Amino acid sequence: MKGDAHSRVKRWPWTMRSLPTNPNGDFSSALPLGVAPSPHSVTLVEGLQMTQDFVHEPVLAAEVVNAMAVEDGIIVDATLGGAGHSALLLERYPQVRIIGIDRDPIAREAARRRLAPYGDRSTVVAGDFASMATLVRPLTHDVPIRGVLMDLGVSSPQLDDGSRGFSFRYDAPLDMRMDTTQGETAAQYIASADVYELADLFREHGESRFAGAIARSVIAALPTTTSELVSAVERAVPAAARRRGHVATRVFQALRVVVNDEEAQLREGLDAAISLLAPGGVLVVMSYHSGEDKVVKKFMLEGESGGCTCPPQLPCVCGAISTLEVTRHGAILASSDEVERNPRARSARLRIARLKELA
Numbered sequence: 001m002k003g004d005a006h007s008r009v010k011r012w013p014w015t016m017r018s019l020p021t022n023p024n025g026d027f028s029s030a031l032p033l034g035v036a037p038s039p040h041s042v043t044l045v046e047g048l049q050m051t052q053d054f055v056h057e058p059v060l061a062a063e064v065v066n067a068m069a070v071e072d073g074i075i076v077d078a079t080l081g082g083a084g085h086s087a088l089l090l091e092r093y094p095q096v097r098i099i100g101i102d103r104d105p106i107a108r109e110a111a112r113r114r115l116a117p118y119g120d121r122s123t124v125v126a127g128d129f130a131s132m133a134t135l136v137r138p139l140t141h142d143v144p145i146r147g148v149l150m151d152l153g154v155s156s157p158q159l160d161d162g163s164r165g166f167s168f169r170y171d172a173p174l175d176m177r178m179d180t181t182q183g184e185t186a187a188q189y190i191a192s193a194d195v196y197e198l199a200d201l202f203r204e205h206g207e208s209r210f211a212g213a214i215a216r217s218v219i220a221a222l223p224t225t226t227s228e229l230v231s232a233v234e235r236a237v238p239a240a241a242r243r244r245g246h247v248a249t250r251v252f253q254a255l256r257v258v259v260n261d262e263e264a265q266l267r268e269g270l271d272a273a274i275s276l277l278a279p280g281g282v283l284v285v286m287s288y289h290s291g292e293d294k295v296v297k298k299f300m301l302e303g304e305s306g307g308c309t310c311p312p313q314l315p316c317v318c319g320a321i322s323t324l325e326v327t328r329h330g331a332i333l334a335s336s337d338e339v340e341r342n343p344r345a346r347s348a349r350l351r352i353a354r355l356k357e358l359a
Contacts, residue, residue, distance in 0.1 A: 058084030058085045059334065059338075059342065060286060060350050063350055064085050065085075067284045067352045068089060068284065070146035071095060072093075072146070073096065073145060073278070074096070074098070074099055074143050075145070075146060075148070076136055077099070078129060078151075080111045081107050081111070081151065082107060082114060083110070083114040083115050085149060086114075086122065087114055087115060089149075090118045096121070099125065099139055099140075100115070100124045100125070101125055101126075101128070102124070102127075103128050103178040103260075104178050105179070112124050123139055128265055128269075129268055129270075130268040130269060130272070132148075132276065133272040145281060146280075147282040148277060149284045149285075149286075150269060150284070151286045152266065170226065171227040172226050173187070173224065173226075174190075176256045176260070183260075186229075186259050187224045187225075189259055190218060190219070190222065190223065190255070194219070195216055195219045198215035199214075201255075202254050205291075206250045207251065207254075209241070213236040214233055214237065217232045217233065217235050218232045218233070218236075220232070226252075229251065229255075230248045233251050234248070253289075274303070279355055280354065280355060280356075280357050282352065282354050282355075283300075283324075283355070284350065284351075284352050285350070286349065286351075288349070289347060293331060303323045303324030303326075306321045306322040307320050322356065323356055324355060325355075325356055326352070326353050331349035331351055332350040332351070333348070334348050
């Protein structure tokens with residue numbers, strides 16, 4: 001078991017080492033920080049609580065909507081969340097349909113409610129990045145896919161629902177699964193791992209100096225709640241050595257990534273997106289920490305160059321074929337006004353590429 005778990009960590013070629021620039025974590029679309037579900041407005045979705053008043057302010061909304069700029073066809077929202085971006089796209093482009101995908105049953109239910117006014121112009125399905133192409137193709141009915149939106153990271157409702165175990169701000173079972181109906185929880189992952197595996201994982205996510213000490217403390221504690229995990233980290237890191245932000249931020253991020261297979265999911269999702277797009281279609285990806293952004297940037301630049309290995313000062317003679325046009329070299333960031341209004345936009349980085357037309 002321990003050897004198998006170790007191989008899970010090591011097989012991923014894309015390592016997300018860096019932290020989000022926001023000290024509170026990496027985020028998708030945003031609620032005000034610290035908002036918790038109202039006890040008077042909850043319902044159960046597959047055994048989980050969901051707030052009825054699902055306030056949802058999408059990050060970089062105008063930039064996403066303008067980047068799509070399509071007349072008709074289908075846009076795939078591969079990380080649907082509360083459907084903030086999708087609702088705006090349906091409003092702006094009245095001839096467009098949305099196929100929205102999310103792993104989280106609570107997010108899907110919230111999205112269905114948000115998109116109900118648009119009738120049959122939206123379809124919400126359960127799934128993840130890796131299964132995007134398989135899920136979407138049977139639903140298109142030969143209508144071209146003009147755009148794919150991938151808004152990465154943990155959504156605000158997931159963070160703000162203390163019961164999910166994503167955040168160190170709430171004491172909750174140590175779960176961290178996007179899809180709570182399958183897979184192992186963070187607590188189960190820790191119980192099956194060994195100290196070397198955990199140390200490697202924490203080191204890959206920025207805990208270089210204290211990775212070993214944290215891993216030993218976590219293994220000794222075998223935490224089953226978020227507060228127990230925080231205590232285990234605090235015991236391993238001297239107060240004088242703690243950096244800006246919460247001492248357990250990197251550990252929570254690392255466990256969330258491994259529990260949800262996020263690194264492999266992202267690379268497979270980018271491949272799936274390109275396979276779905278019609279010529280001229282747009283890929284819009286929003287990331288929330290530099291590790292994710294590096295993966296997206298590398299993918300888009302490789303698509304633009306076709307993987308060319310020729311010296312940059314010479315014409316290409318290696319036969320590489322460019323498939324993508326990167327519309328802007330450099331990530332689009334939130335304005336200072338948006339960050340002031342919505343602090344969770346601070347770490348967002350938006351990148352856009354277009355699938356080249358057939359020759």
